[in-house]
Amino acid sequence: MAKTKSNRNKHRRRDAGNWSNADHENRMATRIASIQKKRDRKQRALLEQEEQQNDGLQQQPLEQYDDKPPAAKKLKHEQPLHQKRNKNYRNKHARLAQHVPENTYKHTHLAHDGYEQIESSKLRLATSQIQRQVTALKERLEEWDPVEEGKLAKAEAEGLVDETSMEHKLKLHAEHRKEDAMARAKAQSEVVLLHAKHGVNSSFHRRKHNLKKHARPGPETWKLKGAARPAWEVYDFDTRYQDPHMKAHEDANARARRVKNIMRLCKGRFALDDDEMDETNNSNEDDNSKKLFPTPQPLCRRYLSLLTQLGSLQLERKNYSSARKAFLEVLELEGTDWPYSITNARNQLMNMYMSTNRPASARKLWERLDNDGSAWIRYSAALIEYVSWNLLQEEGSTAESAERLLAKAIRGNVYVAFFLGWPQMFEKAMEYTEELVERGDSPSGSILEAIEYGCSVNEDKGLGMWAGTDGSLEWVRSVILKVLNSDDENGDANPEDKLVKADLMIWERKLATEEEDYERERNEKEQMKAYEETNQSDNEESSHREEDDEEEPDSLMYAGMFRTAMDWLQDAGEFLQAPTYDFISSEDNADEKDEAKDMTANQTGNEHGLDGSDKSGSGTDDSSESEE
Numbered sequence: 089m090a091k092t093k094s095n096r097n098k099h100r101r102r103d104a105g106n107w108s109n110a111d112h113e114n115r116m117a118t119r120i121a122s123i124q125k126k127r128d129r130k131q132r133a134l135l136e137q138e139e140q141q142n143d144g145l146q147q148q149p150l151e152q153y154d155d156k157p158p159a160a161k162k163l164k165h166e167q168p169l170h171q172k173r174n175k176n177y178r179n180k181h182a183r184l185a186q187h188v189p190e191n192t193y194k195h196t197h198l199a200h201d202g203y204e205q206i207e208s209s210k211l212r213l214a215t216s217q218i219q220r221q222v223t224a225l226k227e228r229l230e231e232w233d234p235v236e237e238g239k240l241a242k243a244e245a246e247g248l249v250d251e252t253s254m255e256h257k258l259k260l261h262a263e264h265r266k267e268d269a270m271a272r273a274k275a276q277s278e279v280v281l282l283h284a285k286h287g288v289n290s291s292f293h294r295r296k297h298n299l300k301k302h303a304r305p306g307p308e309t310w311k312l313k314g315a316a317r318p319a320w321e322v323y324d325f326d327t328r329y330q331d332p333h334m335k336a337h338e339d340a341n342a343r344a345r346r347v348k349n350i351m352r353l354c355k356g357r358f359a360l361d362d363d364e365m366d367e368t369n370n371s372n373e374d375d376n377s378k379k380l381f382p383t384p385q386p387l388c389r390r391y392l393s394l395l396t397q398l399g400s401l402q403l404e405r406k407n408y409s410s411a412r413k414a415f416l417e418v419l420e421l422e423g424t425d426w427p428y429s430i431t432n433a434r435n436q437l438m439n440m441y442m443s444t445n446r447p448a449s450a451r452k453l454w455e456r457l458d459n460d461g462s463a464w465i466r467y468s469a470a471l472i473e474y475v476s477w478n479l480l481q482e483e484g485s486t487a488e489s490a491e492r493l494l495a496k497a498i499r500g501n502v503y504v505a506f507f508l509g510w511p512q513m514f515e516k517a518m519e520y521t522e523e524l525v526e527r528g529d530s531p532s533g534s535i536l537e538a539i540e541y542g543c544s545v546n547e548d549k550g551l552g553m554w555a556g557t558d559g560s561l562e563w564v565r566s567v568i569l570k571v572l573n574s575d576d577e578n579g580d581a582n583p584e585d586k587l588v589k590a591d592l593m594i595w596e597r598k599l600a601t602e603e604e605d606y607e608r609e610r611n612e613k614e615q616m617k618a619y620e621e622t623n624q625s626d627n628e629e630s631s632h633r634e635e636d637d638e639e640e641p642d643s644l645m646y647a648g649m650f651r652t653a654m655d656w657l658q659d660a661g662e663f664l665q666a667p668t669y670d671f672i673s674s675e676d677n678a679d680e681k682d683e684a685k686d687m688t689a690n691q692t693g694n695e696h697g698l699d700g701s702d703k704s705g706s707g708t709d710d711s712s713e714s715e716e
Contacts, residue, residue: 215401222394229350233343353381356423358388359430392418396431403440427459432528435464443548447472461532463504463541466497474560478672491567495587501533502595507542508554509565510657517653518543524641535602535646559671566667568592599647606643
């Protein structure tokens, strides 16, 4: 059948009579009922809204009354269709990013991880970053080429950047991305201008683009034919040709002869600078020994710093084996014969052994670092010896050996002994010690090191470890009081092994010396700063330069706090009290306890005897005068 207009409209005319009057009335009744329900609902909502507004007006003062209340939000069933639809979640992350604080990773802030998980992920990322730097620098030191290093040093002096560094690559990548974005924007604008000038369907801009993309070949691409071709090849071979493989082989042989392994040649001397190396070579010349290879600085010190950071991160993540490996490598490269260390790897390794209950390893470490004057090493050795003698009763450990190690520790840093003997008094006197404890790089034997050791509340190091050991603080206090109340300064023993009163009373002179040094250094820095400001006054750009130097802790303030605590102790008469020996808990050490008590009783008896003899002598004089 042909598809005519009448045939296409047949089904419409046929379906048009299906609507009956009964269905129409039912639909109308349903519609009227729904409209009535909506009116009732609207009326109830308006009544509730008026009641809420009246309650709010009664609670608010008259001054805050507004004649024009805010328009109430329409109910959901009264809203138009474009407002009833579901919200668009395409910009969900953009809306959430508005609540993210500055200097915070968005994914980290919006994640559902806890604080511990976020911190562990940060530590893992930092560890991997430091590990990559350590690996790259180690490869560079193992294959040290003086020629290449000289070129790099010259480039740095001229202001050039090392193209192989990761920092340069990231910066170059950012610049390239910026240039690409600008180029794309420029190309887009040019295309738009061409379309506007020549039309969208014009082929002018396409021909221009093809000409730019496929440049016309130059004479260097021409292919010679005939007699000209072999003549050109012979000329090129005779004058300019050089075998690249032979040249690479010669360069590799020359580099192999130049390369030195710094990790092996400078082992034990990574912390020495040029002046110290000169002194070492001069001493070797006097001994007719071989001259040492100079230590390349500052790369060696940087490698020690990176290794120490890696060990600290592994220790924070409780990867004790990896931390121990990093710290021991620092000890081997830096050397154990020097009385000082430019890193705190020794201290952290000792604290790790103490916190993980490894006394044998700690004992080996302090025997290996016999020349180290750090309080972390010497006082840890005294604590281990005390535990071995008094608590564990190990063979070979006695009270004399423990006091010998304590005397050596006090000679290294006398301030720590008073911190351990009277911790409550110094806790009241010392303030602003949190930053100093977290700093962790105080010089050995200084008041700053004593505060760092004696004010650490962590149970794994410093005073916290002494406080967690039974009777250790009482033992230190008894030794100090015994020495201060005794008249015999030298005794029968070797003065180097026995603690004398001069070792404890030297704290005033040391503290005054530290204060003088701090004031002198501060004045020198102020003079240098003033001199630089006067020289840079003519240059406007340099005058606005920001200084990133860290402020050093105020030694004068901490020295005054220490003096205040010592004055409190002297006013309270703490140094005049007799030592107590209640810390001796073992039965085998009961004899030593009785002997110590007898010694103190004899000392007090001698003092009273001297007082009595003086009194008796004065009495005889009075009687003789009366008889006369």
